[in-house]
Amino acid sequence: MGKWINRQSLVTLIGVLIIYAIVQGSIFMDVLPPFVALTLIQICIYVILASSLNLINGITGQFSIGHAGFMAIGGYVAAIVIVKFHGPLILALLFGALVSAVAGFLIGLPTLRLKGDYLAIATLGLGEIVRIIFLNTEYVGGASGFSVPKTINWTWAFWLTALSILIIRNFTNSTHGRACISIRENEIAADAMGINTTKYKIMAFTIGAFFAGLAGGIYANYMYIIQPMTFSFLKSFDILVMVVLGGLGSLTGSIVGAVVMTVASAALAGLPEWRLVITAVLLVAMMIFKPTGLLGTKEFSLSFLGKKGDKNAASKN
């Protein structure tokens, strides 16, 4: 227990509770404009997406750009459970995430043998295939979309996000997470040291897909309607930009990236073309001047609060 409750985790917990309480309080008193509420939920969704993609791209170093595909699977499965089987929300979300994880596992098994650019393009293709399958499935409305009742509120979204971050963080800091980092640093060397690289790559990919599916489920149950077009590879790029902006390999960086990009795109919502031009310029400038992203592989931490501090900076790089 002593290891669980140190000053740092206590401060983090209080911080999380305060954020939740402020937003929940303003929702309760009905002072939150709907647009802000929407943005807050979107932040939650993108934080989960970015942290889970970071697990694959940043921690394990497997360049996947088909994340929107897993989001689509989670979203559609969760929607089917709610609409067609009238299941409870928690079951829908869990089922969506699980199906997405299974898909991640099955897809990861053959494709993760590929490296670098080839893996990137294969995952891009897979994401598109998933989208085209939903586009051609009349059961879920085809191109016109699938209506889903709105069952997600701030409480659900927020605590699911907090839980996801906690799980991803603990995974990263575990033995398995370390193994994943060693694959990122040098796959051949990691292999030579006796690490089962295939196993860990697939593990990271599956967990990443699970949380992408969860985020998709939250999205589907908040937005009233889901359409295949939402899950095009532009969505994958959006998530990628967040991860890269925050720093590939930094969980807190991904969270920062997700918050910054979601707020920025909400601010530019009236000018969709400008939003993407700015995103693009930002991305190119970022890569040229600071290719490691805002935080690099470092984690923003409150370690100065604890006596010993939690050394969770992955590597120097």
Next chain:
Amino acid sequence: MGNVTQQFLQQIVNGLSLGSIYALIALGYTMVYGIIKLINFAHGDIMMVGAYVGWYATTVLHLSFLPALLIAMVVSAILGVLIERIAYKPLRNVIRIASLITAIGVSLFLEYGGMLLVSPQVRTYPPVFPSTIYNVGGIIIKYGDIVMVVTSIVLMISLHVIVQYSKIGKAMRAVSFDTEAALLMGINVNNTISATFAIGSGLAAAAGVLMGVYFNTIDPLMGIIPGLKAFVAAVLGGIGILPGAMVGGYFLGLTEAFVSGLGWSTWRDAVAFLILILVLIVKPSGLFGKNIREKV
């Protein structure tokens, strides 16, 4: 001639026209990848720029097909070199993922910058060719089909001559084979890479103009899907191998024509990506590639 045979030959005609476009774009992809190992995601968007330049040349300047094609190729070649110098060159020696992300950024920039510049509205190409239709034993061959195939074959032959016999072509092959050794032999690597971008972008622009003329419509996002599919074609033939890109392009065009011909046209993009994944899993080096083991 039986109805089935006729259908079959008709799809071959359609597939060859479509394949010419893919092959032209794939050549640029494969050249750039062969020389700096970068998936130039912006390549499809350079094709889009080429299509727009061609559109302006034909509608505003009232030029005929050939001058419009040449202008589009030159403008896109310059654009390609600019992109390489501004966005890709500073990243040549950092991690590969950085350049891949930059390429995605450049691609988004061209797509949405293009939208701001020329508006997202779909434009119609003027009828550059006579709308003559040849009916050869029930198979319909449009004038555009012939122009498309002939233009791309002429361009491919010119490319082959340049790469095999010219000084810059030899430099390109040398840099692609071993950049550092080429540098030691006194080859100007920077200029060679720029030349590769120029030629690749020129070919993409030609594909863009052909596509605009053939399908009549152009819009700022038109480059995305053909760009991705051309990449599939390049991987299929073995990336970095020029004849592979041509074969891959035609193969993909034909496959797509047959999938559409069978009435599954909504699935044709999925089929293209499925082919890509199968090729990557079974033979990642492509049909014409050799397997090179990675060393520690």
